[in-house]
Amino acid sequence: MSTSTNASPPPRAGFWQRIDRMEANRFGLLLFVPTLLLLLVFLAVPITFAVVASLNSIELTISPDWSFVGLQNYADLLTNRSVVEALPRTLYFAALTIALSVSLSLTLALVLNERFRGRDLVRVLVLLPWAVAPVVSGVMWRYMFHDRYGLINALLYGGGFITQYVTWFSDPWFALSIASIATTWKSLPFLTLTLLAGMQGIPESLFRAAKMDGASIFHRFRYVVLPHLRSILIFITVLQLIVSLQAFDLIYTLTRGGPGQGTVVLNYLTYVNAFERLSDGNASALAIVVSLLIMSLSALSLSLMARQGKR
Amino acid sequence: MRDFVYTWVRPILLYALVVFFLVWTVAPVTWIAIMSIQPEINYVAVPPHLSLEQVSLRWYIEMLSQPDVVDSLKNSVIISGVTTVVCLTFGALAAYPLARLNIARKNLFLGISVFARMIPSMVLIIPMFLLMRQLRLLDTYLALIIVYTAFLLPYVIWMLKNFFEQIPYALEAAARMDGCSRLEALFRVLIPVAGPGVVATAVFTFVGAWNEFLFGLILSTRYSVPITVKLSALVSTTFQSDNSLVAATGMLAIIPVVLLVFVLNRFIVRGLVEGIKY
Numbered sequence: 001m002s003t004s005t006n007a008s009p010p011p012r013a014g015f016w017q018r019i020d021r022m023e024a025n026r027f028g029l030l031l032f033v034p035t036l037l038l039l040l041v042f043l044a045v046p047i048t049f050a051v052v053a054s055l056n057s058i059e060l061t062i063s064p065d066w067s068f069v070g071l072q073n074y075a076d077l078l079t080n081r082s083v084v085e086a087l088p089r090t091l092y093f094a095a096l097t098i099a100l101s102v103s104l105s106l107t108l109a110l111v112l113n114e115r116f117r118g119r120d121l122v123r124v125l126v127l128l129p130w131a132v133a134p135v136v137s138g139v140m141w142r143y144m145f146h147d148r149y150g151l152i153n154a155l156l157y158g159g160g161f162i163t164q165y166v167t168w169f170s171d172p173w174f175a176l177s178i179a180s181i182a183t184t185w186k187s188l189p190f191l192t193l194t195l196l197a198g199m200q201g202i203p204e205s206l207f208r209a210a211k212m213d214g215a216s217i218f219h220r221f222r223y224v225v226l227p228h229l230r231s232i233l234i235f236i237t238v239l240q241l242i243v244s245l246q247a248f249d250l251i252y253t254l255t256r257g258g259p260g261q262g263t264v265v266l267n268y269l270t271y272v273n274a275f276e277r278l279s280d281g282n283a284s285a286l287a288i289v290v291s292l293l294i295m296s297l298s299a300l301s302l303s304l305m306a307r308q309g310k311r
Numbered sequence: 312m313r314d315f316v317y318t319w320v321r322p323i324l325l326y327a328l329v330v331f332f333l334v335w336t337v338a339p340v341t342w343i344a345i346m347s348i349q350p351e352i353n354y355v356a357v358p359p360h361l362s363l364e365q366v367s368l369r370w371y372i373e374m375l376s377q378p379d380v381v382d383s384l385k386n387s388v389i390i391s392g393v394t395t396v397v398c399l400t401f402g403a404l405a406a407y408p409l410a411r412l413n414i415a416r417k418n419l420f421l422g423i424s425v426f427a428r429m430i431p432s433m434v435l436i437i438p439m440f441l442l443m444r445q446l447r448l449l450d451t452y453l454a455l456i457i458v459y460t461a462f463l464l465p466y467v468i469w470m471l472k473n474f475f476e477q478i479p480y481a482l483e484a485a486a487r488m489d490g491c492s493r494l495e496a497l498f499r500v501l502i503p504v505a506g507p508g509v510v511a512t513a514v515f516t517f518v519g520a521w522n523e524f525l526f527g528l529i530l531s532t533r534y535s536v537p538i539t540v541k542l543s544a545l546v547s548t549t550f551q552s553d554n555s556l557v558a559a560t561g562m563l564a565i566i567p568v569v570l571l572v573f574v575l576n577r578f579i580v581r582g583l584v585e586g587i588k589y
Binding site for chain 1: 316321322325326328329332333335336337338339340342343346351354355357358359401402404405407408409412413414415416417420423424425427428429430431432433434435436437438439441442457458460461464465468492493494518521522524525529539542543546547554557558561564565568569571572573576579580583584
């Protein structure tokens with residue numbers, strides 16, 4: 001492998017050689033520079049800005065003036081009616097999403113871990129929702145539960161369970177539940193893969209030993225599989241809590257926050273406050289509270305994964 | 312009793328679950344696929360009567376003859392493609408020292424990229440809008456490419472670092488003995504050997520950029536509108552018109568990535584699992 005540096009004109013060769021002879025520390029730093037600059041300008045600066053904005057009263061569309069109000073925006077959140085109303089919705093949405101996605105992904109992972117004909121094909125097919133954009137998934141589930149041409153209504157009607165098409169989205173709790181189902185649908189492939197990877201890490205000898213001891217299929221699940229997956233299951237739970245706190249795209253095309261404000265969860269409310277009510281200081285305060293929640297949860301989930309990795 | 316469970320209960324339960332998960336996975340996609348090739352009158356009927364004779368691609372043709380739909384597909388391809396290339400280049404450069412060199416401050420760099428992964432996009436949307444306005448980049452490809460790169464790069468660095476770490480150091484040492492510089496060792500040895508992992512990372516990045524919505528919604532108005540934003544605009548404006556058109560557009564928005572994922576599925580499964588490992 002003759003080097004291209006030899007072929008280059010001398011000044012350039014000198015430059016590349018100097019880089020190559022650089023001490024490891026400085027070389028590593030040099031390679032990190034493009035990333036560091038990008039993250040600094042397009043993540044660190046905006047975050048600082050958001051923090052500062054949250055301490056000011058701003059309505060950019062009305063006037064460019066900022067007036068420093070300290071923690072007033074944060075204090076206002078506690079009494080703000082739309083925030084107080086969004087809290088139970090967010091909790092319900094998160095709880096249902098976690099319950100559905102943890103139970104379904106565990107079941108699917110157990111199924112895919114068994115040997116059966118056509119397993120390889122099934123494993124590929126169930127990846128599908130991972131590739132589908134959340135906005136498209138919102139559109140799909142809107143059509144699944146649509147009151148006039150939803151597949152769910154058609155099936156229930158065809159099976160004789162209902163005599164009239166149901167207007168699912170007119171009830172806020174139904175609408176939130178559908179948002180949960182759609183969110184679960186979208187995240188299931190990733191969760192299942194994570195669990196499957198964990199299951200494949202269980203030593204075969206443990207199963208054989210359990211089988212020889214006469215443990216039934218349920219006992220093997222309870223005493224061999226489950227303890228092994230504990231930290232992954234907690235990781236998945238935290239992950240879905242984060243996903244629920246970040247819900248926006250999918251709800252935007254599923255319900256647009258409706259009926260009324262019925263599916264406006266916390267993160268959606270930030271968007272509404274910033275771009276529909278145009279209260280930027282207020283929106284920033286809410287965004288930062290939600291972000292702090294999400295970031296502390298992320299830190300928790302990362303430390304869980306790190307512990308899993310070391311085992 | 313146990314024989315009964317093994318010969319009857321287990322297979323029946325297993326296949327019932329397999330069927331349930333297959334239906335659950337494909338039903339929503341199948342339903343909009345059906346809607347996209349049938350006249351609305353067929354599925355609005357109670358109960359719906361779908362007909363094979365009336366299958367038609369005219370809704371696809373109608374959408375694909377609208378310049379703004381074609382443009383938004385083109386925009387998504389360009390934005391996601393460039394984001395992927397930039398992310399992989401920056402990511403490979405940053406992942407290499409993290410995986411290979413025993414440098415001081417390594418933990419600081421790792422910490423930076425972990426921290427960057429945790430930032431939710433909603434908190435950045437107002438500042439990013441103002442920043443891009445200041446830079447006169449609103450409604451350009453560049454704005455979305457920059458934002459997507461900033462968000463996806465930390466993931467890319469982690470995935471590539473994990474893949475690079477699996478390559479035996481001896482391979483690289485041999486290349487260095489043959490006179491390769493460190494950068495040449497990276498581009499001629501590490502990246503080709505980590506090939507499947509690099510492909511997985513590229514698909515992950517492309518799909519992530521293609522499926523993004525919030526920044527596309529806020530940072531583009533006319534010229535750089537991605538397909539996800541175009542679709543959401545159609546959803547809210549077509550309450551009165553043909554839903555087959557919306558369904559066809561939804562299909563157009565997922566077909567490229569779904570094909571990509573199915574063709575490259577072996578890489579992706581490994582990539583997703585590696586991407587979250589610490």
